[in-house]
Amino acid sequence: MTRNMNRETLEQKIAKTEKAISRNREQYDRLTAELEDLHKKKKAILNEEILKAIAGSSKSYEEILDFIQGKRERIGMDEYSRIIIEEYCMNHPKTKKADFLWKLVHMSYDVACEPASWQLMHLSQLISRERNPELREALEDLDESMNGY
Incomplete structure (x- = not known):
């Protein structure tokens, strides 16, 4: 049971x-x-x-x-280019060129920010006169970023 x-x-x-x-x-x-x-x-x-x-x-x-679709490789500029330009600005703190570039680089952090046409023209002039190939390439990258290419 x-x-x-x-x-x-x-x-x-x-x-x-x-x-x-x-x-x-x-x-x-x-x-x-x-x-x-x-x-x-x-x-x-x-x-x-x-x-x-x-x-x-x-x-x-x-x-x-x-x-x-990912056809555009990146938005904005390359970080290495920013570093090159910022390094230039820190090594030449009292120049107009460094002051101008410093402002543009910091403007480039904001994707929605658009520089004035005079700033783009001045940047193009700086690129054409730049002798340092590394800085020139960084400036070209900044120019492309600012122009939205």
């Missing part, structure tokens, strides 16, 4: 555990479906934000597509 009670008790426990697993599986399936739905809603919101940003952008369709 004891053996029968143990078997009955075990079968009851097995049935109870299977029922709990079934409830948990149903809950898991329900939560998984809910999570998937939330991800879809989030993606829809993000897509809407992207479309609004594109509509409000001054960039052309081709520029935006090139950026999204």
Whole structure:
């Protein structure tokens, strides 16, 4: 008789555990479906934000597509170029050239910032007169960054 009670008790426990697993599986399936739905809603919101940003952008369709597809290697200037120019400015702190370049380099950190046309012309003149090839290359990079190339 004891053996029968143990078997009955075990079968009851097995049935109870299977029922709990079934409830948990149903809950898991329900939560998984809910999570998937939330991800879809989030993606829809993000897509809407992207479309609004594109509509409000001054960039052309081709520029935006090139950026999204990764055809444009980088935005802004190379960090090494900034370092070269900043090093020049620190080594020549009292010159007009260093003061001008320092302002342009710090302006280049802000992608939305656009320099005045006189600043771009002055930078072009500095590039044409620069004898140091490393600094000249850094200035060319700064010029490309400022002109949005």
